Amino acid sequence: MGVGVRKESSVSIERRLRAFEVEHRDLDEIVARLSLQPDLDELLLKRLKRRKLLLKDQIALLRSSLIPNLDA
Known part of the structure; x- marks a missing residue:
């Protein structure tokens, strides 16, 4: 095992995955609502999109870590 790499249980990964998915969905709604406002705060919108x-990258990473390694 590499230095700084820790093994996380699948339950822990799934818990983090769900939390990230909820936050991503919430941000999607917030971005949509903010985009409709006439006095749009462009900087805030950019930060939320970033x-x-x-989160999308983290979700993909966690999902891939749940796939078993078939190299055997």
Whole structure:
């Protein structure tokens, strides 16, 4: 096992995955609502979209870690 790499249980990974999915969905709704406002805060919108992309990457990473390694 590599330095700094820790083994996480699938239950823990699934819990984090669900939390990230909920946050991503919430941000999607917030971004949609903010986009409709006439006095749009562009900087806030950019930050929220960046956070959404980060969450999307984290979700993909966690999902891939749940797939068993078939190299045997």
